Each structure stands twice: as C-alpha cells, then as structure tokens.
Amino acid sequence: MVNQIVDPLSLDFATLRTLCTVYDAGSFTAAAEVIGVNQSAISYTMERLRGVFHDPLFVREKGQQIATDRCQQIIAQVRPMLATLQRLARPEEFDPKSARHTLRLACNYYERMLIIPLLVRELRRQAPGIELVVVNSRGTGPERMLRGDSDLLIGPRPTTQTGVYVSRLCREDYVCLMDPAHPMADRTLTVKDYVALDLIDITYEGNWVSSYITELQAMGHRLRPALIVPSPAGVSHLVRGSTLVATVPRRLAQAMGEGLRIVECPVGGKFDITLMWPPRFHADAMHQWMRGVVIGLRRELGSAGKPKSAGARPDP
Template sequence: MDQIGALGMNWRTLDLNLLTVFNAVGQERSATRAAAKLNMTQPAISHALTRLRGSLHDELFVRSPDGMEPTPYAERLIGPVRNALESLRAALDNAADFVPATADRSFVVAVDNRSAIVLAAPLIAAVAAEAPSVALDLRPSGTLDLAEQLDRGTLDMAIGGLAAPAERFSDRRLFEEGFAALVRRGHPAAVDGAVDLEALGHYPHLVLSSTREESDFVDAELSRHGLHRRIAVRAPLLAAIASLAQSDMIAIISELSARELSRNAPVEAVRLSFQTPRLVTAMLWHRRLEGVGAHQWLRATVQRVARAL
C-alpha cells in the first residue's frame, strides 16, 4: 500500500495541529522561522515533526544547505494541506459573526510606498477606533510575491498601483491622483503654489528610486519646449526629505504623497503647470475571502479611509 493510501486510512487518528506545523515548515523551509511564525519554540517544532514523521512513515523534511527540503512525499502534500487549512480558516471566519468592537485578531496587509505614506496613518487610526483589539501588520510590498502570498494566506490584502493578476483575485480602485513637485519650504521655484517649466529646467532634480513612479513625462514635456531636466541625485524615498530640505533640488512625486510629506517636514508640495499622468491605487485580495465578515469589514474600512482623502 502506498503512503497516500496509508494516510487515507490513518487520518482519523492524526493530530491536526501537526499539519499546522507541517504547513509552516513547508512554507518557511526552516524550523526556526516556522517556530517564530507559530509562536512556538524550536524544540516544540522538532517534536511535532517527529510525531508527524511517525504517523506518516516518511522523513518529510531533510536538512540541506538551503534549509529544510521536503521529500517527494511531503512535496505532494504541501499544496493540499495548505489549501485545506486555508479553507478551514475561511470557514471558521465566515461562520463567526465579526464584531469589530470585540474582535481579537490581526490582518496582514502589503502596502507600496504611496499607500504607506497616504493611507497607513488614517487606516491605523480608523481600525484603532472601531476595533481596538485588532492588530495590523503592514508590510512593504516591493520585495514580495503578492500573488503567492495571497494564495498562501500569509497576506490578507495588498494595496498599491496594482490590478488582479488572475481570476482568483479581486481588486477595487481606491483613488486616483496626478503628480506634484516636492521642494524645500521657501524654494524660489515655488511661485503661487506652482512650479513652471522654466524652473523645472533650471533647478536640479532628485529622482526617487524606490517609489516605482516613473517621471519620464517631465523630460518629454520639457523637450517640447526646448528645455531639459538635470538629474543631480537618485536616492530612495527615505533620503528625500533631508536631501530636499537642504538643497534647491526638485522631486517629482505623486500628489497625495507630496501633500502628506509636507505636513510634518520642512518641504512643500507645489503644482506642476501641465497635465500629468494619473496614478491609480487599488486594493487586491483573494476571492476565497469575498464573503468572510472580517475581511468585508477590512475592505470597507480601507475604502472609507481612501474616500476621505
């Protein structure tokens, strides 16, 4: 009898908690990271794997230079076990009424730079006001495989300039905006709250390398008027405020981000004197969460916060 058949016969005696450990090790490929993810000790993870190996009569994971590598049998189990646990979690979430005032849970949300600047603070405030025991885990989306993490259930939602990459996901537009210039307060290029083409061609520019917001449209507009942009510095967003505050450089950034950054820093957002491309910010989630009350509340809260912008 093969191992799959043996599992089919023995599943009634299997401790389902062990499958949670199996799933975590399968995702993390590390007993240490699995322990941290499940808030368990590493010896407890090792003990659980030992029990599961005995129940399934397979080594399941072997140590290698790249971490805990699954055996062929474990590899075949990883997807079905993950899907089964996700379906069970969704079923339990959906069966229980979600009452924000008394709910005690967390949501993991990936955010890009734009939504982190513009949405994070009001979203945190809204969640704290309505659901004081609900925790938000906001993660930068730049290095994440969003589709994979939404599939795995390690992400509840992603917010950014994105659209549903496949039929199993849903998306909803939150807001749309153009671009503005961000300069130090008192910058000579800012006249009546705007910066014209002459100034854009005259003063040096700081290009933000981490926002993923293309500003080539500025070069095209200047070229039509016989002007060009001089890029003095390329730097990540974290360096922008200090760099701009101590120079005459100009940074081109999304309009709402520029406004938000200017609230508590010695910089100001100024209009551009021509039409700019539009940037769309949307939220993305897995369709299996469509009818889950907790996730419906989260999406409604994000939408309400976005509308208030």
C-alpha cells in the same frame, strides 16, 4: 429485504434528510408530502438506503412504518450531521468588538505614511482585538498576496495583474516639492523648466516607475537627475535649504512637506491607489468587514488630496 448493495459515498445529504423525514412522518406518503415529491421517489430513496446500511430500516406493522433498531441508531448519527450542515450554510457572522485575528497587509512608504495611521485608528476604535501586521509589498504585492504572503494589499493599481479583486481608494498625481527660496518656487513650471531642475529621481528600489516619468519619456524627454534615491523617505530633508526638487505624489508632499513649497508638476502622471484582495477571502465575513473599513477611509483620503497651495488642482 435488501435488494442491492450501494456505495455509501454515493449518498448525499438530501437522501439522509429523506430518511429522517420518513422517520418523523411515520409513512412514505406523509414524507412525500413534506418534501414535495411523489411516493415512488421516497420508495426509490429508501431502497438505496437499505442497500447502504444492509438493513430494512422500516418495517410495516399495523399500517405504519416502524423504524428498526438499526435505523434509530443511524438517525441519531445523521441528525447532528444535517444540523451542522445547516449551521455552516448560514451566512457567517462577524463581531468586530470580540474578534481576535491577525491580519497581514502589504503596502509601501506612501501607504504607511497616509493610510495605515487612519486604519489603525479605526481598528483601535472598532476592533481592538485585530492585530495588524504591515509588510513591504516591494512591487510584487499582488503575486505575493496570491501566494499567501499577505491578506490585503494597498498600493498603485497593477497594470497587468489578474486574479485579484480591486477597489479604488483615491486618485493621485505628482507635484514638485522644493525649498521656498528656490528660484522657481513661485513660478508656473513648463516641461522645459522642469527637466532643467536639479531633480531627485526616486527609483522605488526598481519596483515602480512613476507615471510622470513614463509620460515624459513619451514626450521624448530624458531626465538627468542630480540625485538618485531608492525611496521618498527623507526627501523633504534633502530638499530643504537646497536647489534639489523632489517629484512626489500630492498627498505625500502635503504630509511631509511642512515649510516647503508645493509646486504643480507640468506632467501630472495621474494614477490610482487601490485596495486589492485575493479570491480566497472575497466571501469571508471578517475580510468583508475589514475591506469596508478601508474603503470607508476614501472620504478622508479625498480631503487630504485637496491642494493647500495656490493654483493647485483638486483631486478628481
């Protein structure tokens, strides 16, 4: 007979598994051996189940526990639930060849020039069904990513942002891009030489202060640029045939500076380009694969960072 009424929401999957085990084993004793508990634990669990389902569930006939009709109905519903839970508990598998997914990646001009082409090449080769949507991070990439505006972020490592995962892709520093006919094109620049040049100040729309500027300010220097622009896009055309000098990351200078001279900046201003992702995607199989593809580009990014002009410093 049923001795108590139990809230059905108090049941857990282990309790339901016990019900199925008793049904399969045919006795409380045999079920206890299968699960690895004593018989009193089985009896206690069965009393709770009887209180939930308002049915004796098993009756003893000829020395065996015989399931009631109500018990058989319950077992038929419970088994698929347990099977679904076990299936969900298995590590998720991801097949890039058959995957169909849209992934939003936030970055800026540097990454669109140097990293996105490499990434698209790998996606076309390994996972042609993944659609990549690139959005502008505009200096607030980590915050926007945490809000759900993007799935991944590639860019300079944030100095204060918390709550995101970060992996370094490469180390960068700054060089000077100038016309080959510039009077200082074949000189080793000192800080005094540098601050006297016709400099282009790239403001990154106010969303990023270049580390070389921070270092110069710490030395007590204040730049008086000849030209201020919001982005590095197009600065190679501004430099060509003029006395203007653009201070840009080394890899970017090599990508955009064909026919121009790359001269070492006396203030390198090293910084990291990183891959960032939010906690919500950390254990996701597709995102784990995607991060592996991006991180796998480190070797090519390292090669791109090797200097092409005499006297240049290698990427550490």
